[in-house]
Ligand SMILES: Nc1ncnc2c1ncn2[C@@H]1O[C@H](COP(=O)(O)OP(=O)(O)OP(=O)(O)O)[C@@H](O)[C@H]1O
């Protein structure tokens with residue numbers, strides 16, 4: 192997605208959460224110093240593939256078949272651990288480094304790409320964790336305007352950002368496992384983020400001309416993100 196297309200949506204996210212773009216830009220600049228441009232050929236197998244976008248809800252443990260049947264498996268944050276424990280290979284991990292940075296480090300060292308995201312509230316994690324990763328396998332992502340080696344594919348939470356990345360790399364079909372927008376165990380702050388994740392996926396499915404199963408039964412109550420086109 193072009194940054195021009197993403198920017199109005201990003202601005203509505205900043206407003207919705209009270210974030211400041213300068214924090215995101217500072218984080219971007221730190222990440223840029225630590226990374227090289229990612230070689231997109233490392234994810235060439237995403238093109239025309241059926242891709243499982245695995246989220247961090249407990250339900251992932253019961254939905255592993257979705258991942259096993261997919262051509263490509265993308266894990267958001269803790270989903271990478273659930274998948275590894277179940278011996279399902281992960282092709283890409285997407286994370287803002289706040290839950291399982293050790294898993295991300297191990298994956299890069301095993302040659303599995305990790306989309307490491309910088310934002311205004313994880314600068315310390317970026318500086319602490321990213322230097323330990325194998326930089327050849329780090330895809331540095333940001334939510335503000337990208338500079339240097341950083342890239343912005345759109346998306347906000349690790350899970351919906353995973354879907355935007357799969358889209359950018361040419362996925363044919365997205366299937367979802369480990370998603371629970373109504374999870375009663377999450378905090379109010381997390382629920383707010385999940386509401387945005389749902390809106391962003393609603394936008395993405397329309398852009399792709401696809402219907403994501405994970406949104407079935409919710410479309411009537413969803414609105415597109417302000418600024419989306
Ligand atoms: N019930 C759920 N609880 C948590 N995450 C969920 C849930 N349903 C879907 N997801 C998606 O799974 C992703 C990974 O979940 P995890 O709990 O590891 O999140 P996280 O590291 O806190 O993510 P983020 O930093 O993006 O909020 C989330 O970013 C979200 O997009």
Ligand SMILES: Nc1nc2c(c(=O)[nH]1)N=C(CO)CN2
Nearest residue numbers: 210310311312347348349384
């Ligand atoms: N500034 C800022 N940006 C974010 C944050 C966050 O807490 N702060 N959390 C995200 C996903 O959890 C994604 N982006």
